[in-house]
Amino acid sequence: MDTDLEILLTNDDGIDSPGFRALHDALSEVANVVAVAPADDQSAVGRTMSNEVSVEDHELGFAIGGTPVDCIVAGLEALGPAPDLVVSGCNTGANLGAYVLGRSGTVSAAVEAAFCGVPAIAVSLHIPEEEWPREPAVEEYAEACRATRHLVELAPVRGVFEHADYLNVNAPIAGEEPAPMRVTRPSTVYEMAATQDGDSITLRDLTWETLGAGEVDDPEGTDRRAIADGEVSVSPLTAPHTTEHHEALDRLADEY
Template structure:
């Protein structure tokens, strides 16, 4: 790109989130930014879509799909104009699809999320990462960025755009410098995790998503309980991750940059086919 990049900015915390505001300010200094973001907090919705759940003329798209006429498979995406762009009544992936297809940007940025997005198990769960993943499926370079906030207390008790300025500056530098490097010839998207703002950045490390996953569930007094042991371990800064993984690096005050490809790579199919042929009679 010889000219300033066209950037679509989205998130899952909602269009008024301070992390998005900080990214908007930083990215606006190096390109043209249009925000296409959820109109409210849609965290942890993963790759969910609103397609088929909205209505046209009081008839749901699900009811229309029996009709194969033109337009039967088109679903409206309710939105409102916003000072930064468009507030979408939908999910982060709705926003990514709308943004990359209707606006045709050079790059999509998703974030900055309040809270780290770490580990292979979280990639498709996180709305922040899922928006970047969705853009990658559409062959648009994309970056998801999240900032660790566990245990962080801002001066006024609430996160503001100032808290995200360092994370936003890092992403802006990448967006400004990557053209001509061939970076996205080799990967589909980046998942970046930044130490919390009161911690130094001791290093910049290329990482892989950790595969350590410790969600637990019990039934107590007739009620199911979910326990995220990883968050407790992170709070204690004591977690069993290999040194080349995203969570290990972040807890060592490193900037974690995970270069990723969109799923899902097929495994060697010949052994699977042989097994299935023995099991399933066609």
Template sequence: MELDSEPHILLTNDDGIDAPGIRALHDALSAVGTVTVVAPDRNRSAVGRSLSYGRTRSSDDDFSIDLETDSFTSPVPHTDHELGYAVDGTPCDCAIVGTKGLEPEPDIVVSGCNSGANLGAYVFSRSGTVSAAMEAAFLETPSIAVSMDTLGYDRDLEPADFERTGEITADLVAGVPGTGLFDRVDYLNVNVPRPDREPNGFELTRPTEIYEMDAAFENGAFQLTNRLWQQMANRDIPDAEDTDRHALLKERVSISPLRVPYEVVDTEPVQRILEDVL
């Protein structure tokens, strides 16, 4: 990504356009580029890479596939907002309409700042924050997903709490052009320590592949237990030192350089197996 002028930045999130994290990033990024905000009109956390495309709304909470449509175009309703556009849709809807529906097209997409870290390979298809960055990467637009750890931070978050995260994000956006970084990677997943903890530098990481969810059926009800966050709270994790979770527990900014899935495996062994099976 090489630019002759300040970058055009598309800013989105999954916490909703009124969340304090996106306000802080908007203010910080406005100092290094032209910012256009296209974000969900309400909280859309953990919706992953879901889209509104091909669906019609039959009620506020119910979607149904319209099998009778003769069009491959679906509306994505929005309202104007002081920061930009509040979209009645998902983070990936926002990434698509923001990269392809506005002029000029953005040079880079920033998704965040999420209230809560997004760590581990398992989270990428679940997190709306990371999914928006991934969607932009699929559309060949460089992108950065930004999240801030809030585990144990027990007071209401305000834009000021994200100020340091905004500065880090602005430094990345301003410093990337001309480096060739996005010739090598498609997007970055950035996780910043809690606002009441001083970062101890940054570390390039790989997403942990450890995934530990437990379930139980007790007293007539199902329950889920997230062992990963339980470990984080106890500061006792089994992850290797080069992983994102490990870096965050050392109070370091975790930066995972990633390429969009899916990497094609060596097909010869698969071919042999399937020839025997099919």
């Protein structure tokens, strides 16, 4: 393949997960792909980072004994070559909503890349609540792979990353017909529950349960609404935390 596009590919499910292989094979048709991914499952570790990690050669690149963020730093600073783009995924299970952005290892890898000055795309596959948990077949990632390839080929040259630091992509399981793509914003819906039974407490994310029950009341333009409607959701996001000027806080500081 004759291409100048260099991609660093990582995930949080582990380098041997089916979704990772599916995305690696799809992107290898249009780019030089080097895998720098966790050796095992690192789901929901957020931006946790280690001081030292192991590295082993893998048929796809490098298997790192650490987190997705470890993989980004190791890939960018030690293993090379310098990528044009970082892609994280394909995760088994959607990463939807504003509250997920700091929790997901898949998204956190993209955030870390953005902080390091490299544009990134995080990609996840939505598994319907009634089917969770299960490991989808490789072909079920086809829609996610098609969407990612489309964005990888066109987003950098069309100026998308002049305005967004990274994209959070969520795709449905591949069906008979291609899914449409919708630009979205992260949903702000969030509902947790905790019940105590003796010396243990069970935590439940009710946000997913409402999605599975078809009771989504998110407005048009949100990522959860797009997924509920069978669309590919693409949220353009920025990595640095924003601050807003507050006169009330100014007064507190002056009074200190």
